Amino acid sequence: MRVKRNLKIQAIECGTVIDHIKAGQALNVLRILGISSDFRATISFVMNASGARGKKDVVKIEDKKLSIEELNRITLISPKATINIIRDFKVVQKNNVVLPSYVEGIVRCTNPNCISNSNEPIKSKFFVLQEDEERVALQCLYCEHVISENIAENLL
Ligand SMILES: [Zn+2]
Incomplete structure (x- = not known):
C-alpha cells in the first residue's frame, strides 16, 4: 500500500x-x-x-x-x-522567511552584566549574523556578547 x-x-x-x-x-x-x-x-x-x-x-x-x-x-x-x-x-x-539584519526587544542578552539586563528601561538590540544555512548568531549592540546557541530559550 x-x-x-x-x-x-x-x-x-x-x-x-x-x-x-x-x-x-x-x-x-x-x-x-x-x-x-x-x-x-x-x-x-x-x-x-x-x-x-x-x-x-x-x-x-x-x-x-x-x-x-x-x-x-x-x-x-x-x-x-x-x-x-x-x-x-x-x-x-x-x-x-527573511532574516532581519537587526532585531530589537525580542531576545534577552545572555551576558548577565549587560546593560540591557539592568533595571534601566533599555530594549535589547542585536545584530543578526548568519552562521550557516540552519544557524543564526546574535551580537549584542551594547556589550558585543554573541549568542550562538539556545536562542529559542532566550526569546522574550
Ligand atoms: Zn548584551
Whole structure:
C-alpha cells in the first residue's frame, strides 16, 4: 500500500502552514505564536517528518496570519522555514522567511552584566549574523556578547 506523505497532516481550508522548520523546533515555534491551552485556533504539527532535504517540522494554524514580530522570531530559530498562506485549501502565497539584519526587544542578552539586563528601561538590540544555512548568531549592540546557541530559550 502506498501512503502519500502529505496525508500526515490534514489539509486546512484557510490559514498558515509553516514548513521546513528545523527539525525539533516545532514546539518553540508554537511557543513563539503564543499557543497555550486557551488558544482557540486549530493547530496541527508534525515533528521530524521526512522531507526532500532531510528531517523537518511542520506547523499548520487555521485562520491565522503571522505578524512580522512572530516571523522574525521564527526566522531566528529556523532560517530556512517557509510560510505558506492557504485559502480554499490552496497555497496562494509561499515565502521564505527573511532574516532581519537587526532585531530589537525580542531576545534577552545572555551576558548577565549587560546593560540591557539592568533595571534601566533599555530594549535589547542585536545584530543578526548568519552562521550557516540552519544557524543564526546574535551580537549584542551594547556589550558585543554573541549568542550562538539556545536562542529559542532566550526569546522574550
Ligand atoms: Zn548584551
